[in-house]
Amino acid sequence: MKGLKERILNDVAQDLAAIEKALVENLNPYLPFVSHVAKYIMFSGGKRIRPLLMVLSARLCGYQGDYDKTLSVVFEYLHVATLLHDDVVDGAEVRRGNPVAHSIWGAPGTVLAGDFLLARSIAIAAQTDQIAILEILAHTTAQMSQGEIDQLLRRQDLSTDEEQYMEVIKRKTACLIQAACQTGALLARAPEDQVDALVHYGYHLGVAFQLVDDLLDYTADAQILGKATGTDLTEGKLTLPVIYALNRSTVEDRNRMETIIQQGTFTTREFDTILQLVTKYGGIEYTRKRAQEHIDQAKRYLRIFDVSETRRLLEDLADYVVVRQM
């Protein structure tokens, strides 16, 4: 599957370069402090999946203008703004292998830099003169903060069920990825059926993306992932692998897991116990299966478009989401 990643990276090399350029240019004239905080988190190994999806969605709908790269940065800025605020919220220490922003600049600077990125995003989107795009951004930002609040309120809540978990990931992750695809279509002034198709593609891709993220927190190589596995549980976040396992385990095994989870922190050995039980009760397999289903759905929605290099790229990106190792 390494071939897939390399093929994608080769095909999007030019777009990625243009996106990187736009990410810097749209930030530079502003306060050095914000640029500094934002760049620290923004240029430390992000995958640019959101801007890329916007650019490719616009192209799939025949966009010929030159505002796509600029507008696409909005989806990275919003993502980074969320990361900055989340780092304060989560109390996480490491992100993408580096110390989190707030441990360097303090919570205040981190919160304000996030606010600034949000404001810049709206300003950039306003340049399109398309109110619909601004409405999407407003809706998305509201959903994302609601999702984060839900997650916060459910910390260590062992009664969280699959449906509640899905609500959270729809809001905190799928919504922004969906918005990126939808905005691409709107920028291209695509007909309604194409906009709808990309909304659904983005939604399913986004759900799968988060499912795999949550999975990797159990199964990944920490070296490749850039952070320790088991981080979600230490932060009190119950994700699908463990939710599924908790519901299917014997009372005895459930008690063993609950005791460890409620501790808040745990040893490598304790996490191994959790991982074994989660695997034993099918939590890993089930989550991977659900992710694959969403990817299949996502790709199905692309069928209304003619076969093209761009369509194939969007299909490849979907496939890559489930096989990625970080």
Next chain:
Amino acid sequence: MKGLKERILNDVAQDLAAIEKALVENLNPYLPFVSHVAKYIMFSGGKRIRPLLMVLSARLCGYQGDYDKTLSVVFEYLHVATLLHDDVVDGAEVRRGNPVAHSIWGAPGTVLAGDFLLARSIAIAAQTDQIAILEILAHTTAQMSQGEIDQLLRRQDLSTDEEQYMEVIKRKTACLIQAACQTGALLARAPEDQVDALVHYGYHLGVAFQLVDDLLDYTADAQILGKATGTDLTEGKLTLPVIYALNRSTVEDRNRMETIIQQGTFTTREFDTILQLVTKYGGIEYTRKRAQEHIDQAKRYLRIFDVSETRRLLEDLADYVVVRQM
């Protein structure tokens, strides 16, 4: 001067009631948690000066529609979002006489509730279908976070001069008040000269408002103000009264003030020493004079409008800004 306040309150009673209603209605369908945090800070004695200015500005420009009250809440929500994030930033303990939100709900919930209010504001503004209004909001939000960052970076910086201080208060306070007035004019589709006049009115009113706020932190009755005086200095904020005094004092008196300021915390007696020196070197008088000049300017810009009850109200509001005790 108590008569002025009562006259204003009497004249705007109906508008204020409609604004209060809109503030609740536009929040209610959302997450109980956010409503809870937002309402705690929003319904604990705010003056609604920003929504009121928007409504009156629209009316002054002949607005006849029914979206003014709804749109006006944006300027209270943005203000409250800033307060929520500032409370985290400042480490303040008391706001309007009550414990600050983050000491009750924690920094994470407070940050996210602020994000949510920001998102709601953009959604409400998007309903106007006027991109120009969204551009103003984006610009304003960016300016406000820049202003807060500037202020943060200048904490306890004894070399801050009047010009740098003015830059901060333009961004963190005047910009939003200006935006409220400008948005009112735009909602009414007012001609350019009227929009400009209200931009300038709002700007000068906003500057005066913050100058008086900073003044009250030295001179107010803590009981009426709803928080202890001297809070700015304990938070490391150097405002005009002390900046002016520091620049005009003898080396000896400057050293006395600097020693106390650099401590971070100080006794009532030490604050009295600062207050005496600030008064002695004219910091109080100078700040009040500057505030009055800005109010005079603000009122001058209203002259292009015909005399009307609304114009008189906007003049009264300007006058009230300098005489208020809280």
